[in-house]
Amino acid sequence: MQQPSKSRSQAFTLFRPHALEEIPQIYTWFEEMRTQQPVFYDERMHLWQVFRYEDVSTVITDYNRFSSQAFGATGSFLKDTLVATDPPDHRKLRNLVNQAFTPRAVARLSDSITRITQELLDKVRPQGKMDIVSDFAFPLPAKVIAELLGVPPEDWDIFQRWARVDSSDPALARQNGGRSMQEEMSDYFARLLEERRRTPREDLISALSTAEVDGERLSEYDLVKFCTLLLAAGQETTKNLIANAVVCFTDFPDRMERLIREPALMPTAVEEVLRYLPPVWFLFRQTRTDLELAGYHIPANQTLLAWTASANRDPAQFPDPDRFDIEREPNRHLAFGHGIHFCVGAPLARLEARIALPMMLEQLKNLQRVEGFPIMVNTGIVFVIRSLPVTFQPR
Numbered sequence: 001m002q003q004p005s006k007s008r009s010q011a012f013t014l015f016r017p018h019a020l021e022e023i024p025q026i027y028t029w030f031e032e033m034r035t036q037q038p039v040f041y042d043e044r045m046h047l048w049q050v051f052r053y054e055d056v057s058t059v060i061t062d063y064n065r066f067s068s069q070a071f072g073a074t075g076s077f078l079k080d081t082l083v084a085t086d087p088p089d090h091r092k093l094r095n096l097v098n099q100a101f102t103p104r105a106v107a108r109l110s111d112s113i114t115r116i117t118q119e120l121l122d123k124v125r126p127q128g129k130m131d132i133v134s135d136f137a138f139p140l141p142a143k144v145i146a147e148l149l150g151v152p153p154e155d156w157d158i159f160q161r162w163a164r165v166d167s168s169d170p171a172l173a174r175q176n177g178g179r180s181m182q183e184e185m186s187d188y189f190a191r192l193l194e195e196r197r198r199t200p201r202e203d204l205i206s207a208l209s210t211a212e213v214d215g216e217r218l219s220e221y222d223l224v225k226f227c228t229l230l231l232a233a234g235q236e237t238t239k240n241l242i243a244n245a246v247v248c249f250t251d252f253p254d255r256m257e258r259l260i261r262e263p264a265l266m267p268t269a270v271e272e273v274l275r276y277l278p279p280v281w282f283l284f285r286q287t288r289t290d291l292e293l294a295g296y297h298i299p300a301n302q303t304l305l306a307w308t309a310s311a312n313r314d315p316a317q318f319p320d321p322d323r324f325d326i327e328r329e330p331n332r333h334l335a336f337g338h339g340i341h342f343c344v345g346a347p348l349a350r351l352e353a354r355i356a357l358p359m360m361l362e363q364l365k366n367l368q369r370v371e372g373f374p375i376m377v378n379t380g381i382v383f384v385i386r387s388l389p390v391t392f393q394p395r
Contacts, residue, residue: 014045014379014380016378016379017376017377017378017386018376018377018378018379019374019375019376019377020247020375020376020377020385023277023377026379027309027310027313027322030051030307030309030310030313031313033049033051033310034051034052034310034314037051038050038051038052038055038294039051039055039293039294039295039296039298042305045305046303047302047303047304047305048298048302048303048304048305049304049305049307050293050304050305050306050307051307051310051311052294052310052311052314052316053311053312053314053316053317053334054294054314054316054317055293055294055306056306056307056308056310056311056334057311057334057338058293059283059285059293059304059306060283060285060306060308060334060337060338060339060341061338061339062339063086063087063090063339063340063341064288065287065288065289065291066285066286066287066288066304067086067285067286067287067288068083068084068085068086068090068284068285068286068341069084069085069086069286070084070284070285070286070303070304071083071084071283071284078229080221080222080225081093081225081226081228081229082094082097082226082229082341082344083229083341083344087340090340090341092213092214092218092222093222093226094340095213095214096208096211096213096218096222096226097226097344103347105148105204106347106348106351107351109144109147109148109348109351110351110355112144112147113140113144113351113352113355113356114355114359116139116140116143116144117140117355117356117359117360118359120135120136120139120140121136121359121360121363121364123135124136124364125363125364125394125395126394126395127394128391128392128393128394129370129389129390129391129392130389130390131387131388131389131390132242132243132246132388132389132390133239133243133385133386133387133388134387136242136356136360137238137239137240137242137243137246137388138163138164138235138239139160140238140239140242140352140356141234141235141236141237141238141239141242141348141349141352142159142160142163142235142239144234144235144238144348144352145163145230145231145234145235145348146159147203148203148204148234148348149203149204149205149227149230149231150192150196150201150202150203150204150205150206151192151205155188158188159231162181162184162185162231163231163235182228185227185228185231186224186225186228189205189223189224189227189228190220190224192205192227193205193208193209193220193223193224193227194209196208196209197209197210204230205227208223208226208227209223211223229344230344230345233343233344233345234344234345234348235345236279236345236382237279237280237336237343237345237346237349238345238348238349238352238353240279240382240383240384240385241270241273241274241279241349241353242352242353242356242357243385243388244273244277244278244279244383244385245269245270245273245353245357246360246367246369246388246390247277247369247375247385247388248272248273248276248277248324249361249367250367250368250369250390251324252324255269255324255326256361256367258326259326259357259358259361260361260362263358263361263362265326265327266353266354266357266358267350267354268326268327268328268329268331269326269357270350270353270354270357271328271331271333272324272325272326272328272331273353274312274333274335274336275312275313275318275328275331275333275335276312276324277383278308278309278312278333278335278383279335279349279382279383280308280335280336280337280343280381280382280383281307281308281309281379281380281381281382281383282305282306282307282308282309282381283305283306283308283337283341283381284303284304284305284306284381285303285304285306286301286302286303286304287299287300287301287302287304288300308334308335308337309383311334312333312334312335317332318331318333363395364390364392364393365392365393365395366391366392366393367390367391367392368390368391368392369388369389369390370389370390370391373387373389375387375388
């Protein structure tokens with residue numbers, strides 16, 4: 001049985017800003033770890049790190065051995081949500097998700113996504129420049145999820161403030177006038193749910209206010225936690241997917257030109273962005289019992305960090321993994337997780353990206369990143385580009 005090395009230093013530090021130019025070094029480190037130390041105990045962080053596709057897939061899929069309750073320990077925002085629960089409680093919450101994200105419900109949003117995308121593009125086209133994050137990638141999914149939930153237009157400002165905080169950001173726990181943002185959100189959604197029970201509308205909040213799972217109404221607590229999770233899952237993933245797509249397209253202008261000529265390739269290109277530069281880089285799990293993983297013994301109640309970003313570049317699963325291939329098929333990436341904890345917002349993120357990105361490329365001619373601008377990213381659970389200025393031909 002192999003024993004984990006405890007002396008290897010990490011190639012970088014989590015939860016701090018990095019320059020975009022540093023990201024290839026991180027992928028080089030992933031490659032070294034997959035080859036030399038695929039299961040690694042980090043004494044500084046007191047957790048195990050997992051790097052290979054097969055092992056990462058096992059960790060995030062096998063809920064009988066690896067519990068998702070580890071997510072609840074990373075921050076109160078995720079506690080008791082779908083992300084941090086295991087069966088049987090997980091099934092109840094997943095059934096609620098299925099009511100929210102049915103294929104028909106998501107498809108109904110296509111017209112809204114197209115309309116909001118066009119409104120955002122119309123604002124910037126005469127200027128010949130914009131910040132992809134603040135002018136497009138953030139407001140698009142935030143407005144879409146607000147419409148899906150049924151947030152009143154007069155509440156957009158406060159909703160926008162919440163949406164600007166990514167789901168892994170400690171700002172969720174910061175005090176605002178003596179109250180945390182989490183408390184603020186919980187109170188707001190509780191009031192909105194009660195209002196929709198009295199006066200239902202054609203929106204998700206109204207549907208949730210009377211939703212039943214297995215013949216039982218969900219508790220107010222479960223519904224409020226679901227709404228706050230939906231805010232993050234419904235917009236954070238899409239925001240980062242769109243920003244990451246623009247990075248990939250501008251890094252590989254020949255692929256971007258081909259997508260302009262052949263927009264039908266966008267669905268496979270979106271999947272390749274998710275693999276090549278994913279919005280989520282790792283997932284937490286906790287061992288339920290003593291177990292073996294890839295020949296390494298791991299005791300019970302240990303926290304594991306499963307590097308989905310590393311798994312997505314594993315040559316055992318993806319031929320020529322460092323090539324950005326917009327026609328890559330099959331593409332069984334783990335960007336949205338796998339199994340029962342597959343990302344709540346995945347269908348909506350895919351739909352928004354497949355609609356918005358072709359419209360952007362078609363209407364913003366000669367799209368280029370601004371040279372010399374330092375692009376900083378946060379590499380926590382979520383890969384967040386804070387600012388991404390671009391130029392294009394004004395119209």
